[in-house]
Amino acid sequence: MKRSITGSSVVTRLLAVMALLCLLAAIYLFGIRPSQLRWGATPAEVSRNMPGDELVPDPNFCATRVVTIRGTPQQIWPWLAQMGYRRAGFYGYDLIENLGSEKGIRSADWILPDLQDPKTGDELPISAVASMTFGSIQPESYLVWQGKAAIPSDGSIVWALYPVDETRTRLVSRARLRYHWAHPGLLLLDLFTELGDHVAVPRVLLGIKARVEGSRPPSLIEEAVEITVWLLLLVESAAAVVLVFFRRQWGRSWMLAFASGLSLFLVLYARPPVWIGVAIALALIGTMSMLLRTGAKRQSWK
Numbered sequence: 001m002k003r004s005i006t007g008s009s010v011v012t013r014l015l016a017v018m019a020l021l022c023l024l025a026a027i028y029l030f031g032i033r034p035s036q037l038r039w040g041a042t043p044a045e046v047s048r049n050m051p052g053d054e055l056v057p058d059p060n061f062c063a064t065r066v067v068t069i070r071g072t073p074q075q076i077w078p079w080l081a082q083m084g085y086r087r088a089g090f091y092g093y094d095l096i097e098n099l100g101s102e103k104g105i106r107s108a109d110w111i112l113p114d115l116q117d118p119k120t121g122d123e124l125p126i127s128a129v130a131s132m133t134f135g136s137i138q139p140e141s142y143l144v145w146q147g148k149a150a151i152p153s154d155g156s157i158v159w160a161l162y163p164v165d166e167t168r169t170r171l172v173s174r175a176r177l178r179y180h181w182a183h184p185g186l187l188l189l190d191l192f193t194e195l196g197d198h199v200a201v202p203r204v205l206l207g208i209k210a211r212v213e214g215s216r217p218p219s220l221i222e223e224a225v226e227i228t229v230w231l232l233l234l235v236e237s238a239a240a241v242v243l244v245f246f247r248r249q250w251g252r253s254w255m256l257a258f259a260s261g262l263s264l265f266l267v268l269y270a271r272p273p274v275w276i277g278v279a280i281a282l283a284l285i286g287t288m289s290m291l292l293r294t295g296a297k298r299q300s301w302k
Contacts, residue, residue: 013244016254017136020241024261032269035196040066040205045172051136052144052158056176060195064174071212073161073169079208080143080159082108082115085125091207092200095223100128106220109211118143132157154178171208173201192272199268222274226267229277233264236284243291252291260284 038046050296069076082088089107090097098105118124118134118245124145125131135144135156142160150151155177162170180186210217218226240257244250267277 010245012252017241017244017257020254020257020261023258024265028263028265032265033198037043037063037271038065039202041199042066043171045170048157050160050174051138051142052146052156052174055135055144055146055156056154056178058178059176060179061175061190061197062179063197063201064172065201065205066170066172067083067202068164069169069171069209069212070167071169072167076161076171076208076212077171078111078116078138079162079211081118081139082112083159085127085131087115087125088112090200090204091217092203093213093223093227095220096162097127097200097225097280107207107217109217154180171205173205175201180212202271214218220239223294226274226277229267229274229281230264232281233260233267233284236260236281236288239288243288247291256284256291259287 045066046064079088079091083090085098086101086103089103091102093106094105094107098107099265118137120134120137122134123135124134126145132145132147132155135146135194137143140161142158145157146158147155155175157173157175160172160174162172177190177193179190207217209215237260240253240260244255244257247253263280266272267280
């Protein structure tokens with residue numbers, strides 16, 4: 001005879017799921033976020049005053065990411081000047097960032113002469129539904145993107161070039177954002193930016209580096225596999241949480257949800273080779289399948 005799940009059991013499981021979410025949030029906030037906010041940057045680069053900082057004086061989100069490129073500012077600048085949606089793309093995750101652009105899904109692998117002269121105040125599309133404007137511009141030195149709100153702005157991004165020697169340059173990206181606490185819809189977009197910016201911007205920096213240095217950026221197939229792994233891990237995490245409420249012995253489902261969440265953090269922020277992400281996702285799918293089969297067998301025995 002089947003036993004129904006009692007009200008106290010439902011409360012216990014709900015508390016367990018809340019604890020899971022709090023634990024993952026704590027891991028992100030205290031273990032992952034601090035290093036991602038300064039990806040590739042030295043302490044001096046993080047503390048350096050940069051053009052555009054004054055636009056968002058008290059940001060809730062401030063990230064400084066840096067990559068060293070084997071090239072001069074003169075060689076790197078054209079790639080920065082032409083960047084943007086409906087422009088040359090962002091050189092990062094094209095399948096997401098360039099979706100719907102009439103310029104095509106693939107970011108440019110060449111210099112586009114007609115996009116080399118942006119002007120302060122020009123509109124800069126960043127997606128099919130959002131745009132910023134060009135702020136102050138110093139060719140071969142820095143380029144500022146800013147939100148359309150009046151100063152203080154709600155967001156700014158600066159791309160700046162700092163020569164290391166005659167053949168190497170530090171490309172620095174700094175993003176500053178004020179959250180829209182009074183506007184729930186915009187706050188959801190801020191949350192997406194909070195989690196996604198750490199993934200997108202390092203890929204942009206590496207995409208520029210690859211183009212300047214003449215190396216091959218990841219193919220669209222590699223991108224598609226990587227994005228598919230993210231989605232699989234996200235779905236596995238959600239499915240495991242659901243199983244917590246429907247399986248009598250729910251502890252293993254809770255552990256699977258936790259493992260899936262950690263694995264998602266790993267592939268998003270540690271950026272292992274794609275094959276490692278695929279292996280992790282398949283292993284977790286196998287574990288979930290085994291749990292479901294075990295549960296089905298126990299039900300058949302009753």
